[in-house]
Amino acid sequence: MLDVSRVQKELMEVERDKLSGVSIQILGSSLSHMQGTIEGPSGTPYEGGVFTIDIQLPSAYPFEPPKMQFITRVWHPNISSQNGAICLDILKDQWSPALTLKTALLSLQALLSTPEPGDPQDAVVAEQYLKHYSTYVSTARYWTETFAKRSSIGLQEKVMKFVEMGFSEDAALGALQSTGGDENAALEKLCSG
Amino acid sequence: MPTKRILCKYFKQGACFKGDGCEFSHDWRDPDCNVCTYYQSGNCAYGSSCRYEHVKLKRPESVTPARTSTVAAHTNFGTVGATSGALSRSSGGNSEAWQNNLSSADIAWQEHSPFASYNGGWQEAVSYASADEGWPLPSSSFQIRNEVEDTPKYNDPSEEPICALAATGRCTRGESCPYLHGDRCSLCGKECLHPHRPEERDEHRRQCERNQKRLEALRFSQDIECSICLDRVLSKPTNAERKFGLLSGCDHPFCISCIRDWRSTSQPQGSGSDAIVRLCPVCRVLSYYVIPSVIWYSNVEEKQEIIDGYKARVRDIDCKHFDFGNGRCQFGTSCFYKHAFRDGTTEEVKLRHLGAADGNTVIAKDVRLSEFLGRLNLRR
Numbered sequence: 001m002l003d004v005s006r007v008q009k010e011l012m013e014v015e016r017d018k019l020s021g022v023s024i025q026i027l028g029s030s031l032s033h034m035q036g037t038i039e040g041p042s043g044t045p046y047e048g049g050v051f052t053i054d055i056q057l058p059s060a061y062p063f064e065p066p067k068m069q070f071i072t073r074v075w076h077p078n079i080s081s082q083n084g085a086i087c088l089d090i091l092k093d094q095w096s097p098a099l100t101l102k103t104a105l106l107s108l109q110a111l112l113s114t115p116e117p118g119d120p121q122d123a124v125v126a127e128q129y130l131k132h133y134s135t136y137v138s139t140a141r142y143w144t145e146t147f148a149k150r151s152s153i154g155l156q157e158k159v160m161k162f163v164e165m166g167f168s169e170d171a172a173l174g175a176l177q178s179t180g181g182d183e184n185a186a187l188e189k190l191c192s193g
Numbered sequence: 194m195p196t197k198r199i200l201c202k203y204f205k206q207g208a209c210f211k212g213d214g215c216e217f218s219h220d221w222r223d224p225d226c227n228v229c230t231y232y233q234s235g236n237c238a239y240g241s242s243c244r245y246e247h248v249k250l251k252r253p254e255s256v257t258p259a260r261t262s263t264v265a266a267h268t269n270f271g272t273v274g275a276t277s278g279a280l281s282r283s284s285g286g287n288s289e290a291w292q293n294n295l296s297s298a299d300i301a302w303q304e305h306s307p308f309a310s311y312n313g314g315w316q317e318a319v320s321y322a323s324a325d326e327g328w329p330l331p332s333s334s335f336q337i338r339n340e341v342e343d344t345p346k347y348n349d350p351s352e353e354p355i356c357a358l359a360a361t362g363r364c365t366r367g368e369s370c371p372y373l374h375g376d377r378c379s380l381c382g383k384e385c386l387h388p389h390r391p392e393e394r395d396e397h398r399r400q401c402e403r404n405q406k407r408l409e410a411l412r413f414s415q416d417i418e419c420s421i422c423l424d425r426v427l428s429k430p431t432n433a434e435r436k437f438g439l440l441s442g443c444d445h446p447f448c449i450s451c452i453r454d455w456r457s458t459s460q461p462q463g464s465g466s467d468a469i470v471r472l473c474p475v476c477r478v479l480s481y482y483v484i485p486s487v488i489w490y491s492n493v494e495e496k497q498e499i500i501d502g503y504k505a506r507v508r509d510i511d512c513k514h515f516d517f518g519n520g521r522c523q524f525g526t527s528c529f530y531k532h533a534f535r536d537g538t539t540e541e542v543k544l545r546h547l548g549a550a551d552g553n554t555v556i557a558k559d560v561r562l563s564e565f566l567g568r569l570n571l572r573r
Contacts, residue, residue: 009423062421063458097421097455098445098474 002059007031010100022105024055027177032057035071035177036105040148041113045140046074049148053108054084055101065095066104071179073147075140077117077126086111087121147182158183162190200225207400210355210375210385212393351389360385380405407488414489420475421451426489437489439499442480443473449485456483481527504529515540 008031014024021039036053040046051074056067068091070084078087088111090099099107120126129136155176161183162172167190179185201217203209205225209217229245231237237247347353356372358364362383364374376386376394380401386394411427414437419426426448429435438452447455456470472479484503490496512530514522518540522528525542532540545557 003422005424006422060458063455094469096469096472096474096477097451 002032002057002061004031006062007057007101010102013100014102017102020102020106021109022102024101024105032059034101036068036101038105038109038112040144041109044113045137046076046112046144046148049074049144051108051112051148053105062097062099065091065099066101067091068104068108072182073143074112075125075136075143076112077115077120077122077129078111080122081125081143082122085121087116087119158186162186198223208357208361208385210357210360210387210393212387212390212396214352349389351387353389355385355387359383410488410490410495413491414487417446417489419448419451420445421447421455424448436485436487439484439486439490439496440473440478440480441482441484441500442478443476444496445473445475446489447474449483452483482529 011024011026014020014022022036024034024036027033027035034055034057036055038051038053040049040051049072052071054069054071058064058067068086070079070086073081073084075081079085086108088107090096090107091104115129117126117129125136128139155173158176159169159172162176163169167175171190172186175186175189176183179189199217200221200223201209201215201219202225204215204217204219209215209219213219227246228250229237229239229243229247232243232245232247233250237243237245241247353373355375356364356370359370359372359374360383364370364384373388375384376388377384378386378397378401380398381404386397415425415427417426417437418424426437426446427435429448434448434450436449438447438449440447440452452474455474458470469477471481484500486499486503488499490499507529508531510530511517512522512528512532514520514524515528515530515532518534522530522532526544534540546554547557549555
């Protein structure tokens with residue numbers, strides 16, 4: 001049974017603390033599925049990007065870690081460039097119930113600034129990081145510019161664009177949310193589904 | 194003396210001033226008499242919601258005054274009601290006469306009841322007593338006592354009882370009160386220190402200090418939050434949840450239920466002493482045990498006091514895992530509970546010391562067949 005009161009407290013805490021650059025939106029009616037966003041840390045190739053993370057809370061939360069995965073595509077040795085899977089000990093065997101969604105998201109932010117190529121999730125990125133560091137930096141920056149930049153137009157306008165194309169508003173909104181606001185990915189999803 | 198085996202009602206509330214002289218027991222292990230007196234006569238106004246037990250006591254075949262006074266003494270409030278009825282009959286409700294009457298008699302009830310000089314309850318008590326037809330009135334016993342002890346003289350000043358109302362801070366008579374008023378306790382502010390009973394004074398002071406300390410600690414504990422559920426521990430809905438779990442290794446506060454839940458979370462990868470669940474969720478310091486406590490502590494001495502108190506309490510309880518030698522307790526010699534066999538002998542532990550290959554000495558654990566079987570499965 002999910003500890004609803006604790007999750008609500010955590011969400012309130014995130015809401016209150018605007019300075020951390022972390023935010024969480026609830027998806028659907030239950031508290032078990034939500035989406036978090038973090039800002040790319042300054043002084044890294046991820047600076048200026050906003051990264052969306054899918055969060056699934058298991059029923060035993062907080063005694064089990066939340067399941068987190070990057071929705072926004074990111075070039076990082078410890079994050080899969082294919083599916084966004086994260087290699088971070090506190091989300092696995094080093095989880096502690098004193099950690100919260102906010103601290104976990106902040107840890108992801110810290111992970112972005114301090115990659116651990118020795119314990120990689122994505123071997124290709126890790127190899128590039130170790131052997132051709134400058135290529136890694138430029139690739140990561142390019143991916144941030146391409147996938148993690150908040151486009152100049154807002155979500156509502158994007159939805160309207162899809163509605164003009166002939167999709168229903170609900171479907172367009174759902175597709176955009178599940179792809180983290182990426183228009184091309186959302187269009188692909190709408191066409192395939 | 195039958196009443197010596199019944200727990201004193203006033204002692205239970207921390208307000209008996211008779212000390213060793215009390216005819217009731219001051220030993221917590223003795224049962225208290227919780228029988229409703231009004232039910233005995235069949236007219237308890239509270240009915241099923243009465244806080245006292247509604248059971249019929251076996252009535253004595255022939256009522257002797259001595260027996261009656263015993264029954265009356267069993268139920269302190271009943272004594273007041275019944276006697277006051279008897280008194281008001283003899284005095285005709287005249288308060289002058291009553292005063293005279295009272296001063297010379299019935300030390301037994303006046304000294305043992307806080308309602309003794311409570312005038313407001315007087316009429317009420319009379320009506321209760323007069324309705325008490327089926328139950329023998331203890332008036333006869335008190336009249337007998339009147340004749341015996343005409344004027345109470347106290348050879349030793351320490352025998353003189355103090356005004357029970359003043360001791361609870363409710364005596365309105367002040368200087369005109371016919372009873373001895375105790376000295377004021379500087380801690381609780383009540384006139385309850387008997388001037389001629391030094392042990393009792395010390396005991397009261399100690400009790401007061403303990404209470405004060407506990408109150409202070411409780412107030413301090415109110416705001417402490419559990420780091421797992423993020424709630425204030427003492428604001429949890431049920432009584433069982435309003436307890437802290439003290440970790441032996443560090444000073445981070447948790448609810449007992451939260452920290453126990455976490456420590457019992459299954460950890461397949463590391464089940465040894467370094468398993469993550471045995472570390473503090475906040476600082477990751479290893480703790481070997483968790484101690485439940487209603488209050489939180491502010492320094493090391495208080496923490497040690499809580500731990501020692503808990504250990505002392507459970508040391509007398511038989512370990513359910515050891516089960517008088519039939520079971521096997523995984524905590525072995527470190528178990529806080531009692532490991533004793535049915536005949537009362539305690540478990541003797543023989544530790545087998547083995548020299549390990551690296552020259553260190555290790556303590557051999559009991560080897561179980563299942564450990565080998567588990568390894569066999571893995572190899573396949």
